Amino acid sequence: EPEVTQTPSHQVTQMGQEVILRCVPISNHLYFYWYRQILGQKVEFLVSFYNNEISEKSEIFDDQFSVERPDGSNFTLKIRSTKLEDSAMYFCASKETEEEKLFFGSGTQLSVL
Amino acid sequence: GESVGLHLPTLSVQEGDNSIINCAYSNSASDYFIWYKQESGKGPQFIIDIRSNMDKRQGQRVTVLLNKTVKHLSLQIAATQPGDSAVYFCAEKGSWGKLQFGAGTQVVVTP
Numbered sequence: 352e353p354e355v356t357q358t359p360s361h362q363v364t365q366m367g368q369e370v371i372l373r374c375v376p377i378s379n380h381l382y383f384y385w386y387r388q389i390l391g392q393k394v395e396f397l398v399s400f401y402n403n404e405i406s407e408k409s410e411i412f413d414d415q416f417s418v419e420r421p422d423g424s425n426f427t428l429k430i431r432s433t434k435l436e437d438s439a440m441y442f443c444a445s446k447e448t449e450e451e452k453l454f455f456g457s458g459t460q461l462s463v464l
Numbered sequence: 465g466e467s468v469g470l471h472l473p474t475l476s477v478q479e480g481d482n483s484i485i486n487c488a489y490s491n492s493a494s495d496y497f498i499w500y501k502q503e504s505g506k507g508p509q510f511i512i513d514i515r516s517n518m519d520k521r522q523g524q525r526v527t528v529l530l531n532k533t534v535k536h537l538s539l540q541i542a543a544t545q546p547g548d549s550a551v552y553f554c555a556e557k558g559s560w561g562k563l564q565f566g567a568g569t570q571v572v573v574t575p
Contacts, residue, residue, distance in 0.1 A: 355507075382561050394508060394553065394565040406560040442507050449561040452498060455507035 353377045355456035357443050363462045364433055372428045372459045374443030383426045384444040384453065385418065387411070394442065400426065433463045474570045483541040485569045487554035492535060496557035499528060499539045502568070503550045511539070511552075541571075549573045 356375045364370050376383050385397040398408040400418055408416075417429045426445075430437055443456045477483045489497070495516040500508035512523045514530050514537075521528050527540040537554050551570050555563040 384562060393567045394502075394555075396558075396562050396564065399560045399562050401560065407562060444507075446561060450496075451561075452510050452513055453561070453563055454510070455500075457505075457507045 355443055355445055355454050357441075357456035357459050359459060360457070361460045361462070363464065366435055366463055367432050370430050370433055370461065372430075372441050372443075372461070374426045374428070374456055375424050376426055376443065376445030377447075377454055378424070380445035380447050380454075382446045382449060383418075383420070385428045386442045386444060386455075387439040388442065388458075389439045397428075397441075430461075433461075435463050437461060438463045473567070474572065476572045476574060477544050479546060479573050479575050480543055483539075483544045483548065483571055485539045485541075485552050485554075485571065487537040487539075487566055489535050489537060489554075489556055491556065492532070494556040497528070497530060497537050498555050498557070498563065499526075499537075500553045500555065500565075501548075501550045502553065508553060544571075544573050546573050546575070 355377055358373045362370055383400040386394050387397055388394045396409050398412045398418055399406045403420060415431045419427050438461055440458045440460050442458045444453045446453050498513040499511040501511050502508045512526050512528045514521045514528045519530050525542045529538045541548055549572055551568045553565045553568045555565045558564050
């Protein structure tokens, strides 16, 4: 079964550093999302991306965050200057149409020291 | 504000028994709901979904019930197995297909 893949599985960085989290959505999918989950808490929406532009973003997704689909397969989340509170599991997700269920990757655990 | 939430943070169930996980939602305009299972260190995995024009949907060992009158959603797992131990999230679909997740219920299956 096709799956969403994310790299790296773990990322440790120093506060203030830039990180890029990478995702390869399922190939025929058109809608892309980033979510995050702080340890022990619920999964929170960050941003949705469709037709090469952000369609919606949450309050969490401030100017430090950006997303990009640089080619036909990758979908990246960049955090420009990481803060301690950015430590979380970040999930990429995709779907074929707006109506279909969302498929999640296995996540990148980001630790900001 | 509008939200999706779960009643019980932890559910302990004996192997072989049925499990029922409950979820309340507040947006009466929601037309699509979905249950995900999350095992430790993994991403959410789709279990079952339901549209608002239905009140029940069955899958393999799972059933989702939707009561729009009281804005309540439940997931029933038949003959719970050790592999069912996980956190279960309900979610509702919002704009642009995004999902708004509830807080999660930890299901612990005991032998």
